[in-house]
Amino acid sequence: MFIQVCGAAREVTGSCYLVQVESTVFLVDCGMHQGGDREEALNFERFAFDPEELDFVLLTHAHIDHSGRLPRLVKQGFSGPIYATSATCDLVEIMLLDSAYIQEMEAEWQTRKARRAGRRGVDPLYTEEDARNTIPFLTPVDYRTRFEPSPGVSVLFRDAGHILGSAFLGLRLEERGEAVEVLFSGDVGQPDQPIIRDPEVVDHTDFLIMESTYGDRLHRSDGEPENELAGILQEARRTGGNVIIPAFAVGRTQELLYFLRDIFIKRGFSMPVYVDSPLASRATEVFRRHHEAFDEEAGKIVDEAGGIFDFPELHYTASADESRALNEKKGIVIISASGMADAGRIRHHLKHNLWRPEAHVVIVGFQAQGTLGRRLLDGAGTVRIFGDEIAVKAHIHDITGLSAHADQGQLLAWASHFRPPRLVILTHGEPEAATTLKRLLEERLRFTVAVAARNEVFDLGRAPRKRAEGRPSRGQ
Ligand SMILES: [Zn+2]
Ligand SMILES: [Zn+2]
Numbered sequence: 472m473f474i475q476v477c478g479a480a481r482e483v484t485g486s487c488y489l490v491q492v493e494s495t496v497f498l499v500d501c502g503m504h505q506g507g508d509r510e511e512a513l514n515f516e517r518f519a520f521d522p523e524e525l526d527f528v529l530l531t532h533a534h535i536d537h538s539g540r541l542p543r544l545v546k547q548g549f550s551g552p553i554y555a556t557s558a559t560c561d562l563v564e565i566m567l568l569d570s571a572y573i574q575e576m577e578a579e580w581q582t583r584k585a586r587r588a589g590r591r592g593v594d595p596l597y598t599e600e601d602a603r604n605t606i607p608f609l610t611p612v613d614y615r616t617r618f619e620p621s622p623g624v625s626v627l628f629r630d631a632g633h634i635l636g637s638a639f640l641g642l643r644l645e646e647r648g649e650a651v652e653v654l655f656s657g658d659v660g661q662p663d664q665p666i667i668r669d670p671e672v673v674d675h676t677d678f679l680i681m682e683s684t685y686g687d688r689l690h691r692s693d694g695e696p697e698n699e700l701a702g703i704l705q706e707a708r709r710t711g712g713n714v715i716i717p718a719f720a721v722g723r724t725q726e727l728l729y730f731l732r733d734i735f736i737k738r739g740f741s742m743p744v745y746v747d748s749p750l751a752s753r754a755t756e757v758f759r760r761h762h763e764a765f766d767e768e769a770g771k772i773v774d775e776a777g778g779i780f781d782f783p784e785l786h787y788t789a790s791a792d793e794s795r796a797l798n799e800k801k802g803i804v805i806i807s808a809s810g811m812a813d814a815g816r817i818r819h820h821l822k823h824n825l826w827r828p829e830a831h832v833v834i835v836g837f838q839a840q841g842t843l844g845r846r847l848l849d850g851a852g853t854v855r856i857f858g859d860e861i862a863v864k865a866h867i868h869d870i871t872g873l874s875a876h877a878d879q880g881q882l883l884a885w886a887s888h889f890r891p892p893r894l895v896i897l898t899h900g901e902p903e904a905a906t907t908l909k910r911l912l913e914e915r916l917r918f919t920v921a922v923a924a925r926n927e928v929f930d931l932g933r934a935p936r937k938r939a940e941g942r943p944s945r946g947q
Contacts, residue, residue, distance in 0.1 A: 472491060472492040472493075472644050472646045472651065472930075472931040473490070473928050473929060473930050474489070474490050474653070474678070474680065474896070474928070474929045474931065475488065475489040475490075475520075475926060475928045475929075476488055476680075476896070476898055476923040476924070476925065476928075477489055477519045477520075477925070477926060478502060478504065478513075478925065479502065479536070479682075479899040480898055480923045480924050480925040480927065481900070481902045481905060481922065481923075481924065481925070482504075482506075482899075482901065483536070483684055483839065483899055483901060484502060484503065484504050484510060484536035485503065485504035485505075485514075485536060486500040486502040486531075486536055486537045486657075486898070487499075487501050487502055487540070488500065488655065488680065489519065490644075492623055492645070492646050493622075493646050495526050495621045495622070495623060496520070496524055496525055496526055497525055497526050497528060497551075497620070497621075497624070498525055498528045498529070498544075499529045499530075499531065499640060499655050499680075500528075500530060500538070500655075500657070501528060501537075501540045501544050502534070502535065502536040502537040502538060502540060503535050503536055503538075503540050503570070504536075505535070505536055505539075505839075506839050506840075506841060506842075514539075514543075514596050515596060518547070519926055521548075522544045522545075522547040522549040523547075523550075525544075525549050526621055527551040527552045527553070527620050527621070528541070528544070528549070528551065528552070528554070528608075529553075529554050529555075529626060529640055529655075530553055530554065530555035530559055530563065531631065531637060531638055531639070531640060531655060531656075531657025531658070532555075532631065532633060532634055532636060532637035532638065532657055533555075533559045533562035533566055533634065533635075533637075533721060534566075534634065534658070534721070535566055535570055537657065537658075538563050538566065538567065539566075539570055540596075541553065541563070542567055542570075542597040542604070542605045543597050543601070544605075545601065545604055545605045545608065546597055546601045546604070549608075550608070552620070553605075553608045553609050553610060554610050554612050554618075554626070555609060555610070555611065555636070555638075556611065556612060556613070556614060556628055556636040556638055557611035557612075557613075557761070557763075558636030558757070558761040558763075558764045559636035559637070560609040560610075560611045560636075561636075561757045561760065561761070562635065562636055562721055562754060563609060564606050564609065565750060565753045565754060566721065566750070566754075567602040567605060567606070568599060568602050568603070569720075569749075569750045570602065571595075571597055571598055571599040571601065571602035572599060573814075574596045574597055574598070575598055575599065578592075578594060578596075581593045612626075612628055613628070614628050614630060614764075615627065616628075623644065623645040624642065624643070624644055624645075625642070625643045626640060626641070626643075627641040627642075628640060629671040629673065630669065630670060630671045631657050631658065631659060631670055631671075632664060632667060632668060632669045632670035632671075633657065633658040633659065633660035633667075633670075633722075633875050633876070634658075634660075634667070634875055635667055635722065635725075635758055635761060635764050636764055637657060637660065637667075639654060639655065639656055639659075639671065639673065640654070640655040640657065641653075641673065641676070642654070644931065646932075649932065649933065651677050651678065651931050651932075652675070652677045652678070653676060653677065653679075653931065654673060654676035654678070654679050654680070655680045656679070656680060656681045658682050658684070658876060658899065659681070659682055659876065659881070659882060659885055660875060660876070660877060661690070661874055661876060661877050661878070661881060664726065664875065665726055665729045665730065665766075665769065666726060666758070666765055666766065666769045666779065667764060667765065667766055668764070668765075668766045669766070670877070670885060672885075672888045673888065673889065674888050674890060675889060675890050675892075676892050677892055677894075677931075678892060678893060678894050678895075678896065678929070678931060679886070679892045679894075679896070680896045680898060681882070681886065681895055681896070681897055681898070682876075682882075682897075682898060682900065683882070683897045683899060683900030683904050683908045684876045684899055684900050684904060685837075685874070685876050685877065685878040685879055685882065685900075685904065686879055686882065686900050686904035686906075686907050686909075686911075687903050687904040687907035688878060688879055688904070689878045689880055690874055690878040691869070691872060692872065695872070696730070696835075696870045696872040696873045697733060697734060699868070699870050699872070700727075700730055700731075700833070700870065701734045701738060703831050703833060703866075704734065704742060705738075707742070707802065707804075707829075707830075707831050708740065708742055710829045711801050711829060712801075712802070712827065712829030713800070713801065713802065713803055713805065713824050713830050713831070714742075714803075714805070714830075714831045714832075714833060715805050715807075715817070715820050715830065715831070715832045715865075716805065716806045716807070716833045716835060717807065717808070717809065717810055717812040717817045717821075717832075717835075717836075717844055718808065718835055718836065719808065719809070719810035719836055720748045720754050720808040720809075720810075721750070721751070722754075722875055723810060723835055723836055723873065723875065724748070724754065724755065724806055724808075725754065725758050725780065726873065727806055727835065727873075728746070728755065728779075728780040728785070728806075729769070729779055731744055731782065731785075731804070732779070732780060732781065735782050735783075736782070741783060741784050742784065742802065742804055743784045743786065743800070743802070743803045743804070744784055744785050744786065744803070744804040744806065745786050745788055745797055745803060745804065746785070746787045746806050746807075747788045747794050747805055747806065747817075748806070748807050748808040748815065748816060749789060750808060752787040752789070755787075758779075758780070759778065759780070765779075794816050794819070795819070797820065798820075807820055810835075810836045810844070811836070811838050811839055811842035811844040812842060812843040812847070813841075813842040813844070818856050818857065821843070821854075821856060821861070822856040822857060822859065822861055824865055825847075825856075825862070825863050825864070825865050826862045826863070826864050826865070827865055828864045828865065829865075830864075830865035830866070831865060831866045832847060832866070832867050832868065833868045833870060834847065834869045834870065835870050835873045836873065836874060836875070837874060837876065840901075847863065847867050848867065850867075851863055879907070879908065879911070883911060883915065883916070886912060886916060887915075889916075889918075891916065891917060893919070894919050894920075894921060894929070895912060895918050895919065895921070896923050897920060897921065897922045897923065902922075905922045906922060908920075909921075909922050
């Protein structure tokens with residue numbers, strides 16, 4: 472039995488693991504590489520395995536860097552169940568359709584460009600039809616209920632506290648009388664996030680495949696995110712400026728709405744709030760349907776007030792015209808995607824507001840290198856948006872306390888509950904983050920730790936040794 476790390480190796484995107492035990496072969500996650508042209512080109516590469524050979528897929532959560540290549544997998548012959556929590560299944564459905572739409576638009580644009588240059592057009596990574604063909608394979612499973620997708624493999628989904636429906640996957644694998652426990656952390660959430668439950672404490676596993684996004688950083692902890700946000704809103708209301716928030720459509724947007732409701736109710740004022748992202752609007756509907764994944768506090772609000780996102784001046788824009796009309800308004804809050812401001816409607820709003828000294832831009836999530844969001848965080852004086860040079864005069868705020876990811880201290884705290892595993896395999900982090908976390912896990916917890924390289928194979932048998940790159944043949 473072995474695990475091959477097919478993505479998210481010394482990088483934060485492209486999560487995908489191949490697991491083989493006896494004659495069963497399956498994947499944990501099948502995510503998209505994101506960030507820049509180099510990363511996106513990886514999505515078009517051949518899988519390191521034959522999709523037709525896979526028996527099933529286990530999905531930790533709905534984020535596209537964990538689920539985004541599923542339609543390509545299905546298109547290339549995979550036809551087994553894709554197990555995920557029921558909230559994840561519903562979120563994946565809307566996210567894959569959205570992703571397919573983006574892929575088709577991107578390919579259309581590239582094709583026009585190529586034809587003008589006398590070259591052949593390009594095919595999208597996958598189409599809306601491919602995404603629709605993937606949906607029937609989604610198979611909901613419950614949290615905390617062990618099941619056996621095939622003989623010799625049993626799986627337990629536990630709360631990861633990262634986004635709605637997110638899970639740690641506790642696997643028990645059996646081969647020739649030898650049993651091994653493997654825990655995939657997926658993305659480890661930050662404790663005390665609103666709406667969802669905290670990451671569960673787990674105390675033993677033989678192999679721990681663990682994310683390291685914030686392995687070298689702590690979230691800022693001066694001030695509560697909700698108070699910071701309230702301060703910014705009050706200032707914007709005083710000066711009539713707009714508050715522009717680039718936010719991931721799934722998770723962060725709903726968290727912001729939850730805070731905004733709380734701020735307006737507690738502090739007795741309100742501002743018009745516009746959710747300008749069709750995906751965010753659909754995701755909010757999914758949240759409304761999945762009370763079973765809420766924490767106690769959110770559950771109580773549902774019982775007492777009906778909805779956790781309901782407040783008077785909340786609007787959802789649908790059409791591009793409605794989105795454009797927001798340019799004429801003053802003193803409003805706009806929540807729009809993408810979360811790193813490298814695509815989507817948020818770029819229009821930034822173009823119309825960044826140069827205004829009375830405007831506020833609030834960064835509320837991880838910003839990868841090379842993205843517009845990261846340049847703003849790093850203090851750029853001017854940026855280019857749609858070919859125009861835009862002066863940055865707006866106030867740029869950084870509320871990293873809102874991260875869906877555990878920071879360095881929280882990752883260490885979560886890991887400290889384990890009896891030393893046989894091996895910890897670090898993934899899902901830039902090299903600096905992963906190596907820093909490796910050093911700390913070794914020094915403070917005396918764990919044996921490896922930072923995975925892409926396509927590296929880890930043997931799970933007794934006396935584990937790392938194999939050279941390349942996949943052992945089936946049945947080995
Ligand atoms: Zn995630
Ligand atoms: Zn992730």
